[in-house]
Amino acid sequence: MYKAPRGTSDILPAEQAYWKYVEEKAISLCQLYGYQPLSTPLLEDSQLFTRTSASGTDIVDKEMYIFKDRGGHELALRPEGTAPVCRAYLQHGLFSLPQPVRLYYIGATFRYERPQAGRYRQHQQFGFEAIGDADSALDAEVIVMARNFLLSLGLIQFTIQLNSIGCKLCQPRYREILKKHYTALNSIQGHLCSDCQTRLERNPLRLLDCKNASCQEMADTAPKTVDFLCPECRAHFQSLQEYLSILGISFQFNHRLVRGLDYYTRTVFEIQPGKGTTQQGALGGGGRYDNLIEELGGEFTPAVGFAAGMERLILKLKEEKISIPPLPEPVVFIAYLGSEAKNEAIKLAFQLRQVGIATIVAVGDKSLKAQLKQADARGTSYAIIIGKEEIESQSAILRDMKSGEQKIIPLAKVAETLISR
Numbered sequence: 001m002y003k004a005p006r007g008t009s010d011i012l013p014a015e016q017a018y019w020k021y022v023e024e025k026a027i028s029l030c031q032l033y034g035y036q037p038l039s040t041p042l043l044e045d046s047q048l049f050t051r052t053s054a055s056g057t058d059i060v061d062k063e064m065y066i067f068k069d070r071g072g073h074e075l076a077l078r079p080e081g082t083a084p085v086c087r088a089y090l091q092h093g094l095f096s097l098p099q100p101v102r103l104y105y106i107g108a109t110f111r112y113e114r115p116q117a118g119r120y121r122q123h124q125q126f127g128f129e130a131i132g133d134a135d136s137a138l139d140a141e142v143i144v145m146a147r148n149f150l151l152s153l154g155l156i157q158f159t160i161q162l163n164s165i166g167c168k169l170c171q172p173r174y175r176e177i178l179k180k181h182y183t184a185l186n187s188i189q190g191h192l193c194s195d196c197q198t199r200l201e202r203n204p205l206r207l208l209d210c211k212n213a214s215c216q217e218m219a220d221t222a223p224k225t226v227d228f229l230c231p232e233c234r235a236h237f238q239s240l241q242e243y244l245s246i247l248g249i250s251f252q253f254n255h256r257l258v259r260g261l262d263y264y265t266r267t268v269f270e271i272q273p274g275k276g277t278t279q280q281g282a283l284g285g286g287g288r289y290d291n292l293i294e295e296l297g298g299e300f301t302p303a304v305g306f307a308a309g310m311e312r313l314i315l316k317l318k319e320e321k322i323s324i325p326p327l328p329e330p331v332v333f334i335a336y337l338g339s340e341a342k343n344e345a346i347k348l349a350f351q352l353r354q355v356g357i358a359t360i361v362a363v364g365d366k367s368l369k370a371q372l373k374q375a376d377a378r379g380t381s382y383a384i385i386i387g388k389e390e391i392e393s394q395s396a397i398l399r400d401m402k403s404g405e406q407k408i409i410p411l412a413k414v415a416e417t418l419i420s421r
């Protein structure tokens with residue numbers, strides 16, 4: 001028996017209501033804030049990610065699905081949505097539109113991770129990006145959108161974690177100071193995990209969010225990014241906090257927040273699921289990436305964005321026992337007995353659908369009991385039963401599936417009766 005590959009899942013009909021719910025809330029949110037939809041391919045040139053996310057990040061070093069196609073081109077299944085959006089922005093000249101350009105996407109993302117609750121090899125991201133302006137009011141807009149999205153889903157147990165990691169000018173100095181801190185502590189305590197030993201040389205910022213207990217101890221006493229920001233980055237972070245405070249948005253300052261991708265500058269933020277959750281990691285995260293478009297060959301184009309993992313949101317909805325609207329089910333099931341009645345049933349189903357009544361019609365030659373069992377399983381409100389007698393009298397039995405009450409009505413009046421009910 002074949003099974004879906006490890007870390008991927010089928011979304012069965014019973015689960016689809018959650019997906020529709022989250023997608024609809026995502027789309028209404030984006031409409032409310034003036035973000036336009038953009039879809040990019042699942043496949044991209046692998047360098048789009050290796051150049052923008054940089055080596056030294058888990059995503060590039062360990063998690064990308066990379067392969068050569070039959071033409072020998074190295075492609076990757078997209079591990080995230082921001083770089084593809086920036087690629088599309090450049091490829092289609094969206095820089096010639098009034099800036100910032102506000103875009104959103106919903107789509108599958110692939111990372112070769114160790115599967116566990118809330119961590120999969122294929123997951124679905126909802127993300128939005130505002131490209132073309134450095135104003136911290138845009139950072140505030142994106143953070144508020146992320147928060148309001150979760151609230152619109154009915155989720156309330158979450159926190160917004162915020163930090164600023166500086167820019168090309170101030171971050172290198174901070175990296176050096178951080179490296180010194182870890183090297184000094186490690187020479188006394190010798191507790192850095194093997195991953196962090198490598199990070200120390202290649203990507204010291206990532207030392208701050210290592211989950212290993214002994215590395216975490218060293219991170220607690222590490223110098224803070226915000227104490228090393230240049231005046232422009234400090235002012236940017238300050239004004240962002242002022243916008244959030246004007247709007248009454250609470251957040252937690254987290255000096256260890258650096259994010260798992262390497263393109264961030266200045267603002268970084270994450271939405272954490274709050275206490276008592278069984279799942280791994282953030283519900284969503286984002287930040288500013290002012291150099292990414294320039295790294296892809298464009299002009300300097302500051303930008304900011306956010307993405308949330310839809311599976312994690314759905315797990316959280318279930319955890320918080322939030323009830324969601326069910327998907328619409330067909331209204332009526334048509335059952336029949338005998339071949340003449342079958343012809344009439346098929347004709348009636350066709351007519352009912354023509355007038356917009358969602359209808360399932362039986363097939364084959366099952367007993368009436370089996371047919372009604374099927375109607376019951378699908379939760380239709382009514383069943384129409386047609387047998388030999390009904391054909392002769394040009395009538396049909398209308399059965400209310402909840403009460404079991406039955407009524408004989410003229411065949412020609414089935415649609416009218418169902419509409420009036």
Ligand code: HAM
Pocket residue numbers: 079080081082083111113118119120121122123125127128129260261281282283284285286287288304305306307308309310311312
């Ligand atoms: P990210 O934090 O790597 O950021 O991913 C965004 C969200 O996707 C995470 O917060 C999490 O909810 C979900 N996620 C990530 N990996 C998995 C996984 N293996 N299984 C299930 N869910 C997962 C980005 O990807 C950035 N592109 C976000 C961004 C947009 N930054 C600026 N604009």
